[in-house]
């Protein structure tokens with residue numbers, strides 16, 4: 001029996017380090033992971049590439065994608081739409097590869113409804129002062145947006161209890177090790193279940 005890939009949802013407040021941790025995990029090369037590229041109506045930041053970091057869309061195009069059921073989940077976050085194209089997620093899982101969704105909590109809860117077999121990991125900051133410094137030092141957002149992202153962060157942290165795992169991103173290395181450990185143990189669980197099913201079928 002071929003093992004399907006794992007759907008891994010990595011959430012956490014803006015600036016906590018989801019992208020940094022995910023990139024470090026991918027570059028480790030311990031397993032083959034696929035990144036789910038989201039669609040958004042947010043304008044591209046300097047250095048962001050359409051089709052690599054996001055699929056950058058106009059609002060009308062995004063709303064057409066919603067109407068045509070092309071999204072696994074979507075939300076409006078600080079004035080812009082963000083959503084996960086469903087086709088790519090399905091096709092990746094069918095090939096047996098793991099797919100990473102790096103999304104905020106409202107979207108993650110929609111995924112949990114539709115694909116409860118996913119692994120839901122919430123990345124936490126050491127504290128709120130450190131979170132704010134990370135967003136400020138990243139230098140990508142103006143101060144009114146930073147304020148809105150910090151307000152959202154409090155709301156998001158209150159939903160952490162709906163996740164399977166919480167991982168503190170104190171250092172990138174620690175967070176990477178913990179997330180990789182979780183994925184490893186989830187794969188082991190699936191393999192054991194498949195072994196049991198195969199043994200039952202042989203009897």
Ligand SMILES: Nc1ncnc2c1ncn2[C@@H]1O[C@H](COP(=O)(O)OP(=O)(O)OP(=O)(O)O)[C@@H](O)[C@H]1O
Nearest residue numbers: 013014015016017018019020134138169170171172
């Ligand atoms: N463990 C860490 N210690 C210190 N700085 C960190 C750590 N992890 C990430 N950072 C820094 O924090 C900033 C925000 O990280 P990143 O962009 O990865 O966050 P994010 O959660 O993906 O944000 P968003 O959700 O807004 O896309 C970056 O400048 C990154 O270099």
Ligand SMILES: Nc1nc2c(ncn2[C@@H]2O[C@H](COP(=O)(O)O)[C@@H](O)[C@H]2O)c(=O)[nH]1
Nearest residue numbers: 014038074075077082083084102103104107
């Ligand atoms: N629900 C979704 N949230 C998403 C998706 N793609 C990204 N995000 C999250 O939005 C915020 C803001 O992102 P930024 O790139 O503007 O800093 C952050 O928490 C992202 O993780 C998505 O497809 N769906």
